[in-house]
């Protein structure tokens with residue numbers, strides 16, 4: 001039996017519609033939610049993500065403070081930009097697109113963002129609050145994964161969730177969120193040090209692929225009836241496309257969909273949810289300024 005394809009594009013549209021409605025209400029009270037999106041350099045994937053975020057902001061009626069900085073921007077210059085945004089009361093959220101150029105210390109930059117404006121949920125205070133179950137901005141991609149599972153009526157309580165990947169942006173936070181009481185899953189984190197990856201992934205009721213490598217999950221690694229969430233976004237050369245590339249996930253979609261009960265496609269799976277959750281966090285940040 002073929003899996004149900006989770007339509008992340010449509011679910012994200014519904015989230016954005018709700019955010020747009022609440023944004024209009026906030027604007028009627030005199031507050032226009034504003035997100036500052038900071039991009040250093042011109043990495044093509046980052047430019048594409050940032051453009052998508054800026055487009056979504058305008059669509060939901062928020063204002064966008066777009067800041068593009070040269071690849072050669074120093075750490076001090078970037079920190080100065082962040083300090084200015086921290087003190088600007090018309091800016092509710094600050095997002096610094098990652099990765100940053102090598103000469104800039106990412107940890108220092110994330111630490112400089114005022115936690116009240118940390119709509120990415122990457123500040124150590126946000127991460128700590130998430131870990132201990134206190135209210136905080138949740139990182140957008142992991143939060144988006146949870147919303148997909150919930151919207152599709154997929155039970156997480158008691159399920160064995162196996163996360164492949166331990167990045168700070170996806171792997172670690174999604175594992176923490178799934179293990180929190182609200183989700184109540186039993187969680188295993190796999191990574192490049194895992195000895196026998198297939199033996200782990202085959203145990204998954206819910207398999208989260210966040211390795212950032214095409215072909216990481218093949219059909220023989222998936223249990224019959226598992227829920228498969230593909231967080232990978234990989235560009236592979238494709239001369240038949242105008243852009244010269246196409247996007248693929250970490251999962252061998254065509255084969256795995258014949259075994260899974262639910263599966264997310266790439267594109268139009270998890271990706272659109274990241275942006276939708278960012279809009280929701282920006283709205284919340286603005287509401288807190290009331």
Ligand code: GUN
Nearest residue numbers: 095096097098099120140
């Ligand atoms: N790079 C890849 N994903 C993200 C994200 O969710 N936020 C930021 N700031 N950078 C990213």
